[in-house]
Amino acid sequence: MGKGVFVISRTVGVLGIVLVAAGAATIIALSVVYAQEKSKNAEAVPPTPPATSTTTTRGPASTTPTPSNEPWDQYRLPDTLRPSTYNVMLWPRLTKNEHGLYVFTGHSTVDFKCVKDTDLILIHSNQLNLTQIDGHLATLTGLDGATAPAIRTTWLQGATHYLVIQLSDKLLAGKSYQLYTEFTGELADDLGGFYRSEYYEGSELKVLATTQMQPTDARKAFPCFDEPALKAVFYMTLIHDRNTVALANGMEIGTINTTQGEVEVSVTTFEPTPIMSTYLLAFVVCEYDFIRTPAGEKVLIRIWARPQAIAERQGDYALEKTGPILQFFENYYNAPYPLNKSDQIALPDFSAGAMENWGLITYRETALLYNNKTSSNGDKEWVATVIAHELAHMWFGNLVTMEWWNDLWLNEGFATYVSYLGADHAEPTWKLKELFVLSTVQGVFGVDALASSHPLSYPPGEINSPEQISELFDSITYSKGASVIRMLSEFLTEDVFKRGLSTYLNAFAYQNTVYKDLWKHLQDEVDKTPGLQLPGSIEEIMNRWILQMGFPVVSIDTTTGNISQKHFLIDPESVVDRPSVYNYEWYVPITWMKSGVVQAPVWLITKSADQSPMKTTDWVLVNLNIAGFYRVNYDQGNWERLLTQLNADHKVIPVINRAQIVDDAFNLARAKIVDTVLALRTTQYLSRETDYMPWESAVRSLGYYFLMFDRTEVYGSMQKYIKKQVGPLFKHFENITENWTKIPDGHNDQYNQVNAITVACKVGVEGCAELTLGWFKEWMKDPQNYSIHPNLKSTVYCNGIAAGGVDEWNFAWKAFKNTSSAAEADKLLYALSCTKIPWLLNRYLQYSLDPNMVRKQDAVFSIVYIAGNVIGQPLAWDFIRANWKFIFQSGGGGLSFGRLITGVTERFSTEFELKQLLDFKAEHADMGFGSATIALDQSIEKTKANIKWLEENKEKVDEWLTAAARQQ
Template identity: 65%
Template sequence: MGKGFYISKPLGFVLFGLGVGAVLTIFALSVVYSQEKRKNEVNARDGTRMVTTAAPHSTSAPSNEPWDKYRLPDTLLPEYYNVTLWPRLVPDEQGMYIFTGKSGVALTCVKETNLIIIHSNELNFTLTSEMHHAKLTGLGGTSAPVILKTWFQIQTQFMVILLKEKLQVGKSYWLYMEFHGELSDDLGGFYRSQYTENGVKKVVATTQMQPTAARNAFPCFDEPSMKAVFHLTLLHSAGTVALANGMELGTENVTIDDQEVLQTRFEPTEKMSTYLLAFVISEFTNLRSPPEANIRIWGRREAIESGQGDYALSVTFPILKYLENYYNTTYPLSKSDQVALPDFAAGAMENWGLVTYREQSLFYDPKVSSNEDKEWVVTVITHELAHMWFGNLVTMRWWNDLWLNEGFASYVSYLGADYAEPTWNIKDLMVLQQVQRAFGVDALVSSHPLSSREDEVITPDQIDQLFDTITYSKGAAVLRMLSEFLTESAFAKGLHNYLHEYAYSNTVYTDLWKKLQEVVDADSSIQLPASINEIMNRWILQMGFPVVTIDTRTGSISQQHFLIQPDAVVDKPSDYNYEWFVPVTWMKSGSNMGQHWLLTKTASYEPMKTDTDWLLANLNVAGYYRVNYDPQNWERLLTQLTADHKVIPVLNRGQIIDDAFNLARAQIINITLALRTTKYLYEEKEYIPWESAIRNLEYFFLMFDRTEVYGPLQTYLQRKVKPLFDHFKVITSNWTRKPPRYMDQYNQINAVSMACKTGVKGCSELTRMWYRQWMKNPDSNPIPPNLKITVYCNAIAAGGVEEWDFGWQMFKNSTIAAEAEKLLYGLSCTKEPWLLNRYLEFTIEPNLVRKQDVTFAIVYISGNVIGQPLVWDFVRANWEHITKDYDDGSFFFGRLIQGITKKFSTEFDLQQLQRFKEDIAASSFSFGTQAIEQAIEQTKANIKWVSENKVQVMNWLIEQSA
């Protein structure tokens, strides 16, 4: 998952769906930890010298010195490291958790230089020679220059070593350092996690290096292209086990500073990037696969012994074998460890050979967990294992091509999950979870291209901001489109050639295009209108996507840049003038099919012309574009939905609804046309069309839940959902059985959630009955796992302090992360303002809510119509505290702002948001401007949409109830 663009499941519904229910964006994925945090360095002690900001000849003027640039100079290359680290899992006399370390790196001089510049951040160094923080010796008989001066650049996170003479080109040297740092709880670098087991607090030392935090653990050349071999040794206390990227070579007792500790050495890693390093010291235990596979699932003893890791173990080996076949490349390592951590900011991280996860991303309990939880586990595991080749074996040269790593793993996660669970039909969910999700962000003028120039992504903050929806979901969507028009077999063959040629090295995205083009050139059955480079550059080098308009009266096809706010000014120039090479697939009246490449703004294609047949384009939503039609064809499609909706493929039924609502928001079609696409839903039983409708109608609830439109909207939707609610009541024998089909199990969640939301008789009583039964017997939860979020939310909303306090107690007692998250969401649904305020106060108490969950809890509360203004006031009042103690990088800020402001739709809301932007700009807060800009843009669009559509929507809804 890379950094792990993690979106918790309930948050997915807060962001796109009604209440609870459907499947969430898989990689969807949260970015993660602090890069600029904890500037208060550890106090100097015991012969160490504090890191200083002073540099020689420093002035107030901007510097062009190499140490003031964020990129490493191209003068040195690391070959291998020897690193020994000793984390203390108990606090010292100052109450701090620290780690000590020593490291050496063999480096080769490739260009003449008298400087060694190496990354270091928040580390304190021991004087190892005279008055210097490092010792330099020559290798292979080479003599090393004398060190004149060592200093540290805090802003660029460098240790700088000035030498008396220049290093010799082609010669190798050994740089040795000793240091210590804080094993903090900020979820980044080398950090600590903790949990309680049998009443005893346990501390875990673990890592999250991506993208720029390996430098927080030891001094290193911390850029993706600076690959090297790592020899790791970990010191740890008795009773703990140490894990790293390589297999353990052995553990022995040693005495250091009069302390007896264990010393574990590991096999050398393959040549790899620093961001993929990982090590874990814990009291965890494991489940192990047959010896030949060498797969281990690690976690808390209680969780492992209760079977929560069994499902992960059962699917990991099959997925690894599937990926070996898919890539036609053997898994390159001797083992595969998967570790579930109690505190982890991302969803998971693809460290080579030692993948780390949030507990709910690896653990599954069939008695407690839902289908969504199980699907999340299998897709996250596949995503991370896909990286073992694509990202780890072959790595992007720089972070500007992150989309290729993450978009690819997001795409392949569905293929591997489909192999592991073939009855789920999970590949169809990519349209909901990746394509539609990407559309939502990419239709904003504040979007960005998938790939940027290297010089546009320099600082840690700029790198952090790339871990977003565009990188993950749009990346997956365009690669899916590429695979579709090439064929999956040709795509996979090109991947194999790419991995074979560039193994253990670094690439740019055009290297992949080149290998795919070679496959195309050798296969005469693949006919493309241009080279892959020409086609795909238009999709990755410019932001956005097209809406393709087809006029069936004339056969004309045209494209234009789709913007949700049509009068927004696009101030980002594009070499391609916002034109795309679009693979337009189509069918007529359920039979005739074809494909046409749209290469210009406008074209004409005779088979598109029809006076009687309905025409449907973008079959199975394989292309990354929306579709509009002439009014007559829209009418024919609506008539077909009403007469026999099953003639239209299920993915396209979801597409028609999603495209229509978004075209209406962009003022391309009338809002009533979009609403008419939902009229047939009383006959619809499939999940994907219902989920598409619910996500789009959620916008109506967001905009109108405080207005007079809310009542008619609720009445209209009640009539649509009641047949679905009744259908599931029947096929589940009055809610006593699980629906047989996997997609039906998802749609049952929608049926109950929407029925309760719109006041269908019997729904609220059902949820309250289940919750009351649980309150009477807390040790036996009668609520079906798939319906837990819906039941918790509705029962707590209908209840008072007794229901809330019971939910809070169950949350605190929960030992299963997925269950705790459901309760975290359900608690946000209360209608009592004082309970919501109390809950908000709880969120910033780390003993009550884990830091990894703080953002989600706050956003959940803001999704409550009563809670939203409380959250807005709370966050502004506590901003300094929140950013100081809880920030985990720019995505923390982004998801918080997105969640809090999604209801903003008045001029007063806009003024408050703009004032907040000014306050943030005037503070020391250094990132997140893109998130605020997107919120301002979305608020303006909301204001405009409400003013133009409120009366029209109200009148249409009243007409439907007449």
């Protein structure tokens, strides 16, 4: 999500048809309405469990278990049973029953082996109504001659999501058994487990059933051992309406049409999956169309989407690029793709960007569909990199899986890194390996510089509950994980890295691993490589990067040749209360150049060291291409030499490092390591800069200043200075686009054109507002025929709505509701937040909680966008405080709660706002914050740092900006 060889023969697949067809009568018999199932359970209440436990018959999504030593009160399953095979049949109803509910019914068996003698079976089941069978919630039989003990009692343990089965005698180690359950569940719109998604085809509402199991929601679809290490083979059967198609991880084997009462249905069976984890399961029932690769290809690739999207050829780009990216990874991993098909499906409602389900990857529409009329180059890049990310998981994550969620970074960090390699292969002119630095490395530096950050890999015992697991799906896991893996590949060389990776994947295929297994295989390749000198083993080097949070700032003193390292904190006065056995020291790979000439790399493995070649009067630049995950500071003399070089001939310095100089300087200034004026001086050369990466770094760095000052008197002088710097860039793009009549050729130039217009309009460059408002007005006059280039739509829409009134907002809202393009909808979702009219912003906030107005998957984004508007920020914060209970309990998109808290509090910089934030935390302490818990603590820490920074820098910044704006 985001992210011994076992072979299943065709014969086994055919056998699966026989097994599941035999159960068809049973599943049809379960086709009672939801109310009847509830009544049946109410009439036969399961026995009361021991009094030490908290129980419900249909457990809540999150309940704190009563402290006890009972195994059913622990979040982790005992190590007594291991599943081998599931046989699951599900029937989703895509119309409401008489009680206004969408439901699904089903039954499943799981074959498992007893590893240790036990008289207790714990299996995950959450929000399922289990059917009573002979007075119990399950039946148990022995396999291969084993005798199953009688069931003594069963109950549902809501807090820990268990079906608990106590036996009259013990299961015996080495013996195999089968557990059977029947159940009913709600096909809710909560974006988790087996859920429903909706869209309109003309005026007709269409409903589809789909899944999102990661991390802990397979248990909402059927009872299962829902932990990543408990892999099994899954035989799936779906019953569905005749006019729908059914998809699952395996290729469909066949479909049988049948009738139950007056209901005509189809029964589709699928090839068994490879042995795999429950979180990778997927199944979809929908009325979609598809496009596919030609017959005869080794791997069948199909792109599924709404019929209109397929007819508009929005899936063509994904189909064109999936094959080459898949082939790239086969070569990169030196391992064939393990399946015979790769289905990719675009869903209208989806909480994540995409999910790497084996053989059936699910996506948000914006992550898979590309419409050349409405999608920008950024949208196209997003599609390419997300497809590459998910395909990377087919091996790293799916074939070889982390043992437990504490090592989630290994899955997601790796897939994030290599996604740029795969997408770069598919689009070699885009320079995606360079853009990785902006999108990933620099993006996560800010979070990892907080005292409330966290290590990449936790001790397994620290991560237990679903809420704790969900918290791990953050930028540290994805972006820092990717950054340190990229650093590892850089200092090993890519060839050594790939060889170690290949042996790792082949050795552990269809198994689970911990990070040390990867270190061992990489070390084996290092040991075989002559001339590759490292300061320690892979484990010694990398454990410092994954087992302790944060990263160092490396300081270079060119007057003495001394280099040193220190844990970098954006607020140096913050308290780091997480101990580290490595004392927050790292093994740091130092790459560098002197006056434009690349020098031999060195390592810094202690607090400080002498490096005599760096004692020089030439300028020195460290961390070439930002290959290492650290920031760099210099003595004042070297800073001055770098600034002189930038102002004299900036192109002597590599473009990535020009971006680095700006980004490092601003963040070092926030951390009180260098003076704020020094950071501001790195932007003076920008009036001569036309490359995207340095400008993007500057825009982001100055974005913090906008957040801190756009409610103060400093804002005026800031506008004047930035206007002076961006004016030449605006003129540059006006010239090369022939007075804005065409789009630049280069991918990065297209990005920078957007920067030029966006920043120029923000600070009042002459002609910018008239340009964008003119485009917007022309669009309003003739929306069917007048087209704004997709690259420019976001900034044009935003500026048009900001400059306009109610008519402009209503026009954009209507366009948002009527568009069939997810990319267009995303642009309008953002632009609607740009209005300066408070009551419109409040109306938009209210819409965000109504899924008929704003899809549940987009609600967080709309609120955060409104908070990004200086007028909307206090409205959004009041709205969150007033509605937190509803927002939190409504569930959908729970992994986005952290993004919501971070986005709404980003501007906080006063004692009053800090008190409000602390009061908010205290007020909702009993209910908790779920996956937003870490984000809330980080927001408090950031607010404290902002308060201090403003107190110390406001006057100084105002004076410098005023003077700099006056200079010719």
